[in-house]
Amino acid sequence: MSAAGLIAASLLVPAAGAAGIALAGRWPNLRESVTLVTAVTLLGCVLGLLPSVLDGGRPQLFVLEMLPGIALGFRVEPLGMLFALVASGLWIVNSVYSIGYMRGNDEEHQTRFYVCFALALAATMGIAFSANLLTLFLFYEMLTLVTWPLVTHHGDAEARAGGRTYLGVLLGTSILLLLPAMIATWSVAGTLEFLPGGLLRDAGLSNPALGGLLALYMFGIGKAALMPVHRWLPAAMVAPTPVSALLHAVAVVKAGVFTVVKVIVYVFGVETLAEVRAADWLPVVAGFTILAASVVALRSNNLKRRLAYSTVSQLSYVVLAAAVLVPISIAAAAFHIAAHALGKITLFFAAGAIYTAAHKTEVSQLDGIGRRMPWTMAAFTVGALSLIGIPPCVGFVSKWLMLQGVFAAELWSVAGVLLASTVLNAAYFLPIVYVAFFKAPNGELHGEAPLPMVIALSATAVGTVALFFLPELPLALARSVAGL
């Protein structure tokens, strides 16, 4: 198949899968087979595009002209490739996990769940491959809308409230800030195409104008969860855990930081921002978010909430790395998109497994659970170590790259933030590992969660370690984003 065909297939396969899932709704086994086949096919399509991207090719596809001069178009570059690989690869694992979780917990409306999930993946592919800001914005909004039914899946008062916060913050920031930023960009630059070196490079904007525009973008991309527009992420935790795992640790939040990196690299241009010093405020906001979110995570007793705030903090690592504005830190930002995804999805998988097997949601209930669920808690430990940044987990690699960037830019305060947050990460993860393995178990007897869930969480844990030893592929893509 041609490259353009593969791009089209990457969007159409999950969309067609959604239709197939809806049609197969009455036969659960067939329905889940459709999901799995769709997920595998999608990964195949994305992998089919990989060789040419690695060779420096930029496969593209232009569908139609959405507004005069602005196309609905796609162009695959290394950052989008990396994001698409992570999302589509983990979708397969997550689908296996979902089957165990949704059946194990007797969830209702399972067909709707799988349909929306497939649509969310289609939107994610659209974001990853978009050739210009308007196309990205289209799929960005679509992702918000199709994940809303997943967040409000339970339909009760709590889900309703969570859904309102979710939609309110995400749609609110994108309409209120991102849309005007985009239109202003169009107004001054006359194009919205992502260009190497930045499409605003020759627009001749002054520091205050660039800084203001950058602020509109950074806070307008609510999915990146910079404080104070992070509230939607903990609110989204009312969703079933597979949603939190793939969407609110991988697809949706990564769509946010992906857009942030994309905007910094291809809209403003790293050199332009570094020259006029228009992004000097960004490390401060990102650093504050990292530390503040870590403190909130430390004080959260609810496991999913702790993980959510950990995600808020980890997302700002990506923003912070991008804001350091040297090539190696851009690579670190790109690499961390993949590294954090693997670690965090493992942690969410474990949290969901604990809920399914033991019906426990609070950290204080986890005494001795490692003895009853050794596989789950071992995987949890791997995920936690990766997020802290300890070898042999992939999180170490991104932290290493980040520190290299910080040293290159001689931003010692950023190094301080990274150190402090590493300590905080350890402080909110390691006690869980400690009580799980070294305290006496209490309460009713239970074993591991259903097998598909254990398989899924073991797979991502193995991946977290494997990527430490074999980081070539994501590293190559990440370095290519930074032009290294």
Added chain:
Amino acid sequence: MTLAHLPALVVVVPLLAAPLVVLVRRAAAAWAIATAACAFSFAAAILLSAEVAAHGPMSYHLGNWPPPWGIEYRVDALSAFVLVLVSGIGTASALYAWRSAAAELSRDQLYLYYVMHCLCVAGLLGMTVTGDAFNLFVFMEIASLSSYVLIALGRDRRALLAAYQYLILGTIGATFYVIGVGLLYLATGTLNIADLAERLPQTASTRAVLAALAFITVGVSLKLALFPLHFWLPNAYAYAPSAVTALLAATATKVSVYVLLRFYFGVFGLRLVTETLPMAEILLVLSLIAIVTASLVALWQENLKRLFAYSSVAQIGYITLGVSMASPDGLTAAVVHLFNHGITKGALFLLLGGVALRAGGATMGSVQGLGRRMPLTSLAIVIAGLSLIGVPGTAGFVSKWYLVLGAIEAGRWWLAGFVVATSLIAVAYVWRFVEAAYLSEPGPATPGRGEAPAAMLAPALALAAACVFFGLQTSWTVGSARRAAELLLGGVP
């Protein structure tokens, strides 16, 4: 050869269909004639739009009397665009009425309904196509009188009161308009719009001209329901038969906006409207108030037809906001939103009509759990709702894009902020429906499982699909709007 006569035929066919329907009287035949007449106009409008895009404006002299003595029909980028909207919605509404009107009206009233439908569409098309200010008044009265009857046909007895309110205010509006035209005639001695534009700058009696501008502004503003002259609208929309609500919401106010554009930019000219009198500022302030207050009032409505009626008042505010910018982007936004909002509201009211038919009323109570009972209808309402918000990929987004672009290009950042901020109120009222339909359990008022009849669902879904289509494929809508904006700012009527 026929193409040359189309500017007249597009109006004459539905106009003549009306007496034909009276003669035939049988409901089925009446429906067939009305639908065929509207469909003919729709086809003619599309042909005219293509013709105008290819070869420029067309002028048709009724009875071969050359203007300015005879009546001229004039089709240019702007009027062709509005013709397509009016005739298209007229056709959709007529198709829809086959089941909808049959369910809401008594049998012996049905032929009257179709008579009035034809007259209303003919009147609106005539207002759009005519190049003569007094002829425009005649068509305005044809459209208005027939719409009073159409509203009064509503099953709810409050429809009578609503029609009466609209009759009083609509008549005042038309009277103001004709007084304005009279003053212009006094000052220039002509009624042809193009001729008026030429002679106005040379006229000595500027006071009469300014008075004419004021009278026409107030008269047309009543018709287009500009805040604070909108009080007739919510009741009229809420109690009219479903097919009528869709027809009026999508076309009547839009054609009045068209008349305003014609007179402001095609007759009085930019200098008179923006410099001699501060009409742009007045329009801007009224639009801002309309958008905020009507959106907020919409938030609290329990009756969905009223909710979207108030939303219409707010959306008209966005259109007049674009007009008040008096810039290429602002006018593009106004013209394109006139169309995009027309199809969006048309879709919404047709869909709500289906809900009302199945549930006996379209209230927040009757749409609880609707997602499971009428899945297609609910989904289509959500899509049209997204277009109302202006989510990318829908028609509403295109309008919002140009509105914000116009504000930013003019350096008015606060206005850009205002436009995007107020669209969040639309998110709130659309999401009230979404939460009720998808997160609530079906209540006692919710209809049982099953969609509206296919004859109603099909035109409604077609319009909802159009909301998406014109959100992605914008070359015709934006192209027409852009040409119309250039035309208006060029001062050519």
